[in-house]
Amino acid sequence: MDVIVIGGGIAGVATAYQLRAAGHRVCVVERHATVAQGATYGHSGIALPTPLDVWFGPTFLRDGRQSSGGVICKTGFGGQARAFVKRLGALHGAAAFEARYALLRPLIESAENLLADAEGRFQLEYEQREGLLYLVRGSDEWALTQPALELLRRFEVPHHAMSAAECSAVEPNLPADPPFAGGVRFTAGRVANCPLFVKQLKQVLDAQGGVQFQTGREVSAIRLESGRAAVELARRLPEEARSRDVEVISGDAVVVAAGAQTPRLLAAHGVKLPLYPLRLHTLNAPVAHEECVPQYTIVDAAKRIAITRMNHRLRISGGAVLLRANQVDEPLPEALTEDALALLGEASRDWAPGAARISAALAWEGMKLLSADGLPTVGSAGHPRLFVNAGHGPAGWALALGTGRLVAQQVSGELPDLPPETVEALRPDRG
Ligand SMILES: Cc1cc2nc3c(=O)[nH]c(=O)nc-3n(C[C@H](O)[C@H](O)[C@H](O)COP(=O)(O)OP(=O)(O)OC[C@H]3O[C@@H](n4cnc5c(N)ncnc54)[C@H](O)[C@@H]3O)c2cc1C
Structure with missing residues (x-):
């Protein structure tokens, strides 16, 4: 055909x-x-989604606040956007979360095999690296992450759930202060250059x-x-x-x-x-101090902000903005862009202090479509x-x-x- x-x-x-x-x-x-x-173009490099990456479930937009879990929510009274947030809410419970992820799992496995096949067949080199570390700040967020850890066990995804001290032992550049609850390490977790x-x-x-x-x-x-x-x-x-x-x-x-x-x-x-559109942001910042750059790709698991090394730069991506449907084709109000970029700067200072020159970062924004399920x-x-x-x-x-x-x-x-x-x-x- x-x-x-x-x-x-x-x-x-x-x-x-x-x-x-x-x-x-x-x-x-x-x-x-x-x-x-x-x-x-704006991807943060994470090749296959674990239950910690999906944008639904117990930690995602859980309380519908104006700025919750790394998402700036400015839906106003717009019907469509609010209905979307409400439908997301139906997947906050552990049982619904697990059921949806179980439906996604065969697709992830198929995609994993197909990627390995294409890579081997054509000898593709696209800056593949291994090593992902998901970090969780508060003990309440750590508790909400447990259904995702249960899914990792159920689907036998190799991982290590670790205390804060164990995380710092494998990634010595993590600051001890402020304290954090713990993390999950994937040694075989793939990061690569999608474009x-x-x-x-x-x-x-x-x-x-x-x-x-x-x-x-x-x-x-x-x-x-x-x-x-x-x-x-x-x-x-x-x-x-x-x-x-x-x-x-x-x-x-x-x-x-x-x-x-x-x-x-x-x-x-x-x-x-x-589907509903979400605006996302990235900051591409030059490396400031080589010795401060994390060896792992770091993901703030609750805020869904990823910090990835890409050559001589650090890419910090996330800062999602959820708008009313009729605003998606308009430029984002400057104040909202600033709020989203501030979230990214904050995450970089929190998890990789001194690693990137945020003042010299180039900002980028893109749109992704999300389904409520x-x-x-x-x-x-x-x-x-x-x-x-x-x-x-x-x-x-x-x-x-x-x-x-x-x-x-x-x-x-x-x-x-x-x-x-x-x-x-x-x-x-x-x-
Ligand atoms: C900041 C950010 C970080 C992300 N991080 C990750 C990550 O780490 N891992 C991950 O798996 N995913 C990540 N994603 C999501 C991932 O990037 C998207 O799911 C994926 O790129 C979507 O690909 P696509 O081809 O559907 O869309 P796009 O890449 O947007 O491609 C659509 C293409 O269609 C073209 N087009 C549109 N309309 C027309 C038309 N009328 N005629 C001709 N061409 C047209 C556009 O020009 C565009 O090139 C991230 C997204 C963002 C924004």
């Missing part, structure tokens, strides 16, 4: 890779001049043939007929605007993997996804020729290889190799 993929982030390129592996011809349309320029991986995967596809990249082109609309699917491309030059002709690429199916733009593209076809939206979207692969929330990095494979199987009309209950839970129309 000829399949059009909209979006050249990790989700789109991983989907193209899996579609090609399934024998299809693919055209990826990306509005930027190259791939990995959206949310994929570099995406670019390498594109290079593999360029060399193999069968996947065409139309970069610098924006899809303005999707056309669906009973036997064909097509995308309309936005005009690039002012003189084109005078022409009535619209450039169209036709195929047998369209997969929308357009990150935060996915809901807008699908809305024209009456498809409403159960913590799962991405993957599969057929209201028409037999229209598919979606989006809404990976905090975990698009490697999950996208697994969701890409699922979409490729669905486009091919094959039975997915994930458990039916997981496939069902990922359905874009789950409401």
Whole structure:
């Protein structure tokens, strides 16, 4: 089949890779001049989500305060955003949290295998490192983290739950003051450069043939007929605007993997996804004192702020802002940006004092789509020729290889190799 993929982030390129592996011809349309320029660019490097990474469960937005657990919540009285927070609240209980994570687990395992396969097959080097340390400040947060630790045991994920003293023994740069409750260490936890991986995967596809990249082109609309699917491309030059002709690429199916733009593209076809946008921030700061830089990637587990070394810089990412739905396309008010960046600066001073020159940091912001039930939206979207692969929330990095494979199987009309209950839970129309 000829399949059009909209979006050249990790989700789109991983989907193209899996579609090609399934024998299809693919055209990826990306509005930027190259791939990995959206949310994929801002990643904090954590390749596979543990129960401590997911953005639902007992520690996530648990009390709905204005600024809770690292999320600045400015939903006002806006109906949609408040409904989203309320639905998240339904997953605070340990039982609901465990049930949702259990549905996600087969996808994580599939993605892990697919990443290892791609890496080995094409000898990919994308700055892979091992060593992740999740830290928890207060004893109340430590108590709320216990269901996540129970899941790590249940799914036999190798880890070490440690006291504060044990954490300091493995990461001597951690400050003893103020005191903290403890942490969880993953020696096999993967950190890597996601945009570099995406670019390498594109290079593999360029060399193999069968996947065409139309970069610098924006899809303005999707056309669906009973036997064909097509995308309309936005005009690039002012003189084109005078022409009535619209450039169209036709195929047998369209997969929308357009990150935060996915809901807008699908809305024209009456498809409403159960996703909500969150603004996220990063600070990329030059290393100040080499000897203060943590050896591990540090994650403030309750605030969901990650501190990762990337070459000569430290990337501090998190600082989520939850807005009213009608504000998502507007620039963030300056005061909110400052609040979000302050959270990141604070985390850096808390966990890696002296390591980075925050005053010289470059700030970046991006949007990620989150579902209230913590799962991405993957599969057929209201028409037999229209598919979606989006809404990976905090975990698009490697999950996208697994969701890409699922979409490729669905486009091919094959039975997915994930458990039916997981496939069902990922359905874009789950409401
Ligand atoms: C600060 C931050 C830190 C993160 N950290 C991690 C992490 O450590 N681990 C992890 O797994 N995940 C992390 N994530 C989440 C992860 O980055 C996302 O889940 C993932 O990148 C989403 O990929 P995507 O391809 O769906 O979206 P994107 O990367 O946003 O890609 C969508 C692409 O579609 C293109 N596009 C949109 N509309 C159109 C159109 N009409 N026509 C043509 N092209 C279009 C865009 O230009 C873009 O390139 C983080 C996210 C952020 C913001």
